[in-house]
Amino acid sequence: MTRIDLSDRLLRTLTPWRTAAVWRIAFSGGLDSTVLLHLLARLAKTETLPPLSALHVHHGLQAAADTWPEHCRTFCDALGLPLQVIRVQVxxxxxxxxxxxxxxxxxxxxxxxRNEALLTGQHRDDQAETLLFRLLRGAGVRGLSAMPAHRPLGRGSLVRPLLEVGRGELEAYARAHQLAWIEDPSNQDLQFSRNYLRHQVMPLLAARWPQATASLVRSAAHAREAQGLLDELAQLDLDDARTPDAFDWLGVPSLALAPLAGLSAARQRNALSHWLTPLTRLPDADHWSGWSDLCEAAVDAAPVWRLADGELHRSAGRLWWLSGQWLRTPAAGEAWQDPSRPLRLADNGRVMLLGQTPAGPLRIGYRQGGETMRLPGRGGRDLKRLLNERGVPAFVRGRLPLLFRGEELLAVADLPGLDGSAQDGWRLHWQPSDEDQGLR
Structure with a gap:
């Protein structure tokens, strides 16, 4: 494969990202990233490309690695490209x-x-090894899709433009241009699973089946197509479960349980996996008993499935994803010295009074049990019953801010009819969280 052919293929692959603000190249100094960086630097002389820069991550895991940043800097200086060295703790x-x-x-x-692209040098042989490695770990369809050609990363995108290029082509290019690259000694250590596959297993497979690498890559592509269909099915099933709820204002991701419960077990797992993947790491297929327990719990129960990065709660006929602040018990209530200003609550967002300020002294507290509230025309009513009437999810009952004057309960934040006094022209408003309940 000639240099022109490889350059043209790279340029075609990167066409969708030509409008990116910057192309950053993950530059380890190894063969793959060295060829990628050299190719892009040459293309930039004849093509209008986004600004190029290189990123070198220094792990500090071996003494030899201490010389690599300088090698990378020398290479980038020769190409006239900036280099950023990032040191990390493993x-x-x-x-x-x-x-x-x-x-x-x-x-x-x-x-x-934002709108930047990180380009990495993984190639076709890496893709085949990834599929084999994941197959041996018992991965499902998503795992057997191997590495995607691109995916979101931070505020930008991760792009792997060499996945259709074999290691042999990269070596030929490097030799033709007399490029020097780093050979990581750890790449020969067979205690690492990928090295064992690369040096022991893949050569045996190629000796018996010369097209083994291409066939494995083709299988990964089939798995990606199948995963795409599963994702489309998940979206259809989730659309049925994304019904509006009276407590959407909480900002907590939630789904109606009934539409999911009517699906087969496999479709339930598929839809739920699709929904939870941006929120948490998921257990393998053998450890989904928590989902079954949650679904099969008694109607009046409030079951919880604890996952790596949060908890899935079932309450009021819905599933609720809780993480971060929602898993921390709010501190005891406090006096509200200046009710004309919002009051920030420890681990529980903030509250404010809208309209006229009721006479004080006022304080914010939380439900402890046994509270009653006097309602116009209804007299004193038990708070627990009032919360039941309004279908308040179990997980939020202990953190709903309550406004007291002395021992008198005046208001429950954001519950219509309980959140203030229409006659006196005020109500209690709660902003539950300053944290992002979204992506992990």
Missing amino acids: RPGASLEGAARDARYAAFDAAIG
Whole structure:
């Protein structure tokens, strides 16, 4: 494959990202990223491309790596490209490979700005290895799709423009242009699973089936197509469950349970996985018993499925995803010294009085049990019964701000008919959270 052919293919692949604000290249100094960076630098001389810059993540896992940033800087200087070196701490864990990857992508995530693209050098052989590795781990259809050619990353996009290019083509290009690259000694260490596949398994497969790499990549493409169909099915099922709710103002992701409960078990898992994937890491297929327990709990129960990054609650006929502040018990109530100004609550957003300020002294508290509230024309009513009448989800009952004057309960935030006095012209408004309940 000639340089012109490879350049043209790269340019065609990157066409959708020609309008990006910046192209940042993940530059390890290895063969793949060296060729990618060199190709782009040459293309930039004849094509109108976004500004180019390189990112080198220094993991500090081995002594040899201390010289790599300087190698990368020298290479970038020769091309006239800026280089940013990011040093990361790799958390010890069961998988050093996985921990290093997590640290690397966390650094990329933080470095990528709005409408920027991060280009990485993974190639066709990497794709085949990824499929085989995930197959051996028992991955489902999504995992067997291997690496996507592009996906969102931080405020921008991650793009892998070399997935259709074999390692042999990259080596030929590097030799033709006399490029020097880093050979990571750890890439020869067979204790790492990917290295074992690359050096021991893939050569055996290729010796018996010369088209093994291409066939594995084609299988990954089939899996991606199948996953696309599953995603479309999930969207259809989720559309039925995304019904409006009286408590949407809480800002908590939720779904109606009944439409999901009517689906087969496989479609339930598919829809729920699609919904939860942006919110949390999911268990493997053998550890979904928490979902079954949640669905099968008694009608009057308030079951919880605890996941890696939060909890799924069932209450008031809906599923609610809680994370961050919603999992922390709000501190005890406090006196409201200046009711004319919003009051920030510890771990519970803030409250404010809209309209006329009732006479004080006032304080904010939370339900402890046994509270009663006097309503016009109804006399004193038990707060628990009032919350039941309005279908307040169980998880929010203990953190709904209550306005007291002395021991008298004056208002329950944001519940129509309980949130203030229409006669006196005021009501209690609660902004539940300053945190983002969205993407992890």
